[in-house]
Amino acid sequence: MKFIKSTTGVNVIAFAAMVAGPAQAYDAGTVTGGGTIEGKVVFNGAVRMRKIIPNKDVEVCGGIREEPMIEVGPDKGVKDAAVYLVGVAKGKPWPPAAKKPELDNVKCRFVPDVQIIPTGTLDVVNKDPVLHNTHGYYGKRTAFNMALPNQDQDISTELTQPGTVRVDCDAHGWMEGWIYVVDNPYYALTDADGKFTIADVPPGDYDLVAIQSFTGPIKQKVTVVAGKPTSLTIELKK
Ligand SMILES: [Cu+2]
Numbered sequence: 001m002k003f004i005k006s007t008t009g010v011n012v013i014a015f016a017a018m019v020a021g022p023a024q025a026y027d028a029g030t031v032t033g034g035g036t037i038e039g040k041v042v043f044n045g046a047v048r049m050r051k052i053i054p055n056k057d058v059e060v061c062g063g064i065r066e067e068p069m070i071e072v073g074p075d076k077g078v079k080d081a082a083v084y085l086v087g088v089a090k091g092k093p094w095p096p097a098a099k100k101p102e103l104d105n106v107k108c109r110f111v112p113d114v115q116i117i118p119t120g121t122l123d124v125v126n127k128d129p130v131l132h133n134t135h136g137y138y139g140k141r142t143a144f145n146m147a148l149p150n151q152d153q154d155i156s157t158e159l160t161q162p163g164t165v166r167v168d169c170d171a172h173g174w175m176e177g178w179i180y181v182v183d184n185p186y187y188a189l190t191d192a193d194g195k196f197t198i199a200d201v202p203p204g205d206y207d208l209v210a211i212q213s214f215t216g217p218i219k220q221k222v223t224v225v226a227g228k229p230t231s232l233t234i235e236l237k238k
Helices: none
Strands: 002-005 011-014 035-043 049-052 065-068 082-086 102-106 109-111 114-118 120-126 132-138 141-148 153-159 163-169 176-182 187-189 195-201 204-212 216-224 229-236
Touching: 035 204, 035 216, 082 114, 082 176, 082 195, 102 132, 114 120, 114 187, 120 141, 141 153, 187 195, 204 229, 216 229
Parallel strands: 035 229, 102 120, 114 176
Antiparallel strands: 002 011, 035 195, 049 065, 082 187, 082 204, 102 109, 120 153, 132 141, 132 163, 163 176, 204 216
């Protein structure tokens, strides 16, 4: 962070161009005549498999296995793609939180392995009787890094910046999780058929992002009309 002089002579705080600032304040209120964005995220490419070879703690972590790097249904729908609107300053209230956002280490997997959470607190919990070292990154920059040597240990961290956080474990190189941190409540995680719905969107033009860990993100414009659904098919590409 550095200070620069504004034209009015007042010192204002500026952030380096490559570093996003803290979450903007989102103004929650009543939306009248909102529209809905609904649709499906698809992937038509080849599904690559990832071979997992646990080399320690196998009694907890399990054996060698293969997992798809993207979950694609028979009709090409992508499960667990995050879809969200960027830079929305005002709109519907946040949904009531069922519980505090949490990332569990369970049998050397992250549970959930993909989630969308609001900026704020994340609890990281070790459910295993082995050491995990949970390490989250915004790109290459560490977001949090914590050793959890004990079963049922719980450490909380603050994710103050919207964006993608990749989570690794420094003790088990194959562990991988994804957290999409958002600063407005216009987001959805696709279901097993690749479908999503984002409701009560104030009419207007938006930037929409769809992202999955194997394909990366795709960004597109979307126009929402009062009281109507806007239907999208979003194709992720590798
Ligand atoms: Cu681990």
